[in-house]
Amino acid sequence: MTALLPDDPASDPPGHDLAHHGDAEVGPGLVDLAVNVRAGTPPAWLTERLTASLVGLAAYPNATAARAAVAAAHGRDPAQVWPVAGAAEAFVLLARALRPRRAVVVHPQFTEPEAALRAAGHAVERVVLDGDLTLDAGDVPEEADLVVVGNPTNPTSVLHPAATLAGLARPGRVLVVDEAFADTVPGEPESLAARTDLPGLVVLRSLTKTWGLAGLRVGYVLAPEELVAALAAAAPPWSVSTPALEAMQACTTPAARDEADRAAVALRGDREHLLGLLAGLDGVEVRGSDPAASFVLLRFPGRTDVRGALRDRGWAVRRGDTFPGLDGEHVRAAVRDRATSESFVAALREVL
Numbered sequence: 001m002t003a004l005l006p007d008d009p010a011s012d013p014p015g016h017d018l019a020h021h022g023d024a025e026v027g028p029g030l031v032d033l034a035v036n037v038r039a040g041t042p043p044a045w046l047t048e049r050l051t052a053s054l055v056g057l058a059a060y061p062n063a064t065a066a067r068a069a070v071a072a073a074h075g076r077d078p079a080q081v082w083p084v085a086g087a088a089e090a091f092v093l094l095a096r097a098l099r100p101r102r103a104v105v106v107h108p109q110f111t112e113p114e115a116a117l118r119a120a121g122h123a124v125e126r127v128v129l130d131g132d133l134t135l136d137a138g139d140v141p142e143e144a145d146l147v148v149v150g151n152p153t154n155p156t157s158v159l160h161p162a163a164t165l166a167g168l169a170r171p172g173r174v175l176v177v178d179e180a181f182a183d184t185v186p187g188e189p190e191s192l193a194a195r196t197d198l199p200g201l202v203v204l205r206s207l208t209k210t211w212g213l214a215g216l217r218v219g220y221v222l223a224p225e226e227l228v229a230a231l232a233a234a235a236p237p238w239s240v241s242t243p244a245l246e247a248m249q250a251c252t253t254p255a256a257r258d259e260a261d262r263a264a265v266a267l268r269g270d271r272e273h274l275l276g277l278l279a280g281l282d283g284v285e286v287r288g289s290d291p292a293a294s295f296v297l298l299r300f301p302g303r304t305d306v307r308g309a310l311r312d313r314g315w316a317v318r319r320g321d322t323f324p325g326l327d328g329e330h331v332r333a334a335v336r337d338r339a340t341s342e343s344f345v346a347a348l349r350e351v352l
């Protein structure tokens with residue numbers, strides 16, 4: 001029998017494992033700096049609200065209230081909101097719904113957008129950033145009719161200016177900005193979530209990271225009505241569960257958004273602390289200008305053994321070599337509380 005599936009659609013020709021994720025690196029007895037979900041989450045009030053929603057499980061999910069809540073939070077119309085089972089589902093829906101002639105993915109970035117496009121049979125062109133890993137508008141080919149970029153970007157932690165990204169939007173192009181980590185930045189100054197004036201702009205948001213809901217699968221798409229309609233047509237029925245829709249309402253209230261913002265301010269302090277500790281170490285370079293998210297990208301020039309050596313000492317960091325544009329000298333490490341960062345940097349000092 002002939003297999004109808006394309007050969008290993010998740011792997012690119014030079015062999016980056018696009019399906020690798022940080023959760024594969026955590027394990028018993030390891031401190032987890034590999035996954036970027038905020039520690040100590042979900043908060044009790046949120047768990048209680050999700051638990052209360054379970055009494056409604058006999059009914060099929062109804063997204064009307066969740067779409068209205070998200071729309072209100074971002075100053076949009078509910079017709080511009082499409083709930084998804086995590087931002088990861090949005091990449092699959094976009095790959096199914098769109099027919100790009102020239103799809104461009106800006107790397108290094110989260111690998112699922114490229115994997116989803118390839119799995120749907122689309123050719124993918126890479127724009128690979130180097131140096132300080134910032135993006136110039138001129139880096140993206142003018143003919144690209146689909147552009148995918150993360151902001152802030154995983155794994156570089158670089159926050160691109162809103163004006164640079166807005167400058168990539170044009171008629172005839174779909175511009176996908178993955179804002180899965182936008183709420184880790186106080187005030188979200190570079191977010192395009194509320195911009196309804198940019199043609200073809202698709203903003204993806206996730207409730208996974210800040211709220212600790214990776215297991216629930218919940219996020220949403222903000223896009224012009226016609227693109228939302230195309231995603232809806234490509235979506236499986238009821239893929240977003242009633243508790244996930246409840247989370248969407250709970251996490252988009254003004255009070256919840258304030259709580260997320262306070263967490264982002266605390267995170268910024270913790271990140272500065274970690275960066276200060278790293279500045280005192282020889283043999284490590286922090287990649288990317290002005291890290292802005294809940295993780296940092298580290299490079300150890302001439303050393304590909306650091307991740308393994310950290311693991312031997314009880315620390316799980318995320319490998320960098322599965323990201324196009326990076327190699328085995330890179331790892332990504334989550335920003336945790338200051339005591340954890342101090343112990344981590346002490347372990348790193350031993351290794352180096």
Ligand SMILES: Cc1ncc(COP(=O)(O)O)c(C=O)c1O
Pocket residue numbers: 085086087088089110150153154178180181205206207208214217218219
């Ligand atoms: C940059 C980025 N975008 C999207 C996702 C997917 O998030 P979700 O859990 O909402 O599917 C991740 C998960 O790691 C991510 O790092």
